[in-house]
Amino acid sequence: MKDKRMPILVVGSTKGGAGKSTLAANITVARANALGKDGLVLLVDGDEQRTATTFSDIRTEEMEKLVPEKRKPQFHANCLYGASIRSQVRALAPRYKEIIIDCGGRDTGSLRAALTVADTLLIPVQPRSVDIWALDAMVALVKEAREINEDLRAVVVLNAADPAGKDNDDALEYIRAIPELEVLPIIIGRRKAFANATANGMAVTEYQPKDPKAIEELSNLIQALRAPVKVKV
Numbered sequence: 001m002k003d004k005r006m007p008i009l010v011v012g013s014t015k016g017g018a019g020k021s022t023l024a025a026n027i028t029v030a031r032a033n034a035l036g037k038d039g040l041v042l043l044v045d046g047d048e049q050r051t052a053t054t055f056s057d058i059r060t061e062e063m064e065k066l067v068p069e070k071r072k073p074q075f076h077a078n079c080l081y082g083a084s085i086r087s088q089v090r091a092l093a094p095r096y097k098e099i100i101i102d103c104g105g106r107d108t109g110s111l112r113a114a115l116t117v118a119d120t121l122l123i124p125v126q127p128r129s130v131d132i133w134a135l136d137a138m139v140a141l142v143k144e145a146r147e148i149n150e151d152l153r154a155v156v157v158l159n160a161a162d163p164a165g166k167d168n169d170d171a172l173e174y175i176r177a178i179p180e181l182e183v184l185p186i187i188i189g190r191r192k193a194f195a196n197a198t199a200n201g202m203a204v205t206e207y208q209p210k211d212p213k214a215i216e217e218l219s220n221l222i223q224a225l226r227a228p229v230k231v232k233v
């Protein structure tokens with residue numbers, strides 16, 4: 001067993017709309033809350049669409065409306081693009097416990113740079129054929145990144161999935177056959193709480209009314225990302 005977790009996590013995929021920003025935002029907030037102090041987690045927005053930045057701005061505005069005792073631990077947010085992701089993330093890494101990078105849904109210099117500096121790549125995939133076919137492009141990028149970042153862990157999570165069913169099983173079977181990728185043993189369902197929480201600058205752990213299933217799924221995701229990895233021999 002090798003201890004490889006998620007100090008630098010990139011949430012990436014060349015497929016648009018897979019849920020990268022949603023998961024990046026939820027993981028960032030959940031980790032900031034778990035670590036319990038301001039400024040221990042950095043959210044890097046590597047997408048010119050600036051979804052993660054908008055999320056961070058909304059969150060800051062919402063927090064400022066609260067009395068200081070009620071405010072949650074805050075993360076730092078930074079926009080970085082292209083090769084700067086590699087140089088800046090390396091330079092910033094000693095200052096943070098965890099760094100989460102949200103990349104856009106295309107093959108970009110930002111995604112490629114992030115893959116060279118990350119410990120873990122999380123690829124959200126919706127259990128539909130077009131999304132699954134898009135994994136071929138990610139496998140090529142992972143292989144290339146591993147030439148200089150050989151320990152890069154690349155994991156897939158089914159996102160916005162029905163709670164159970166043939167589509168999930170078919171998707172999992174297909175992905176399990178890809179040797180470069182690890183499939184997390186959990187599923188993130190299609191739940192309004194994820195969309196609503198993110199739109200309000202929150203994680204599902206904070207959003208009211210609480211959705212216990214969404215909270216459990218996010219917690220399972222983080223646990224699976226932080227779990228030690230069995231090294232294949």
Ligand SMILES: Nc1ncnc2c1ncn2[C@@H]1O[C@H](COP(=O)(O)OP(=O)(O)OP(=O)(O)O)[C@@H](O)[C@H]1O
Pocket residue numbers: 015016017018019020021022023047049051103104105106159160161188189190191192194195196198
């Ligand atoms: N698990 C989920 N349940 C319900 N809605 C979801 C879930 N994940 C994502 N969504 C919704 O799907 C849409 C796309 O999500 P998101 O913006 O996170 O995708 P993305 O991969 O970051 O897209 P892009 O490639 O444009 O950056 C959003 O409306 C979001 O609220």
Ligand SMILES: [Mg+2]
Pocket residue numbers: 020021022047051102103104105
């Ligand atoms: Mg996005």
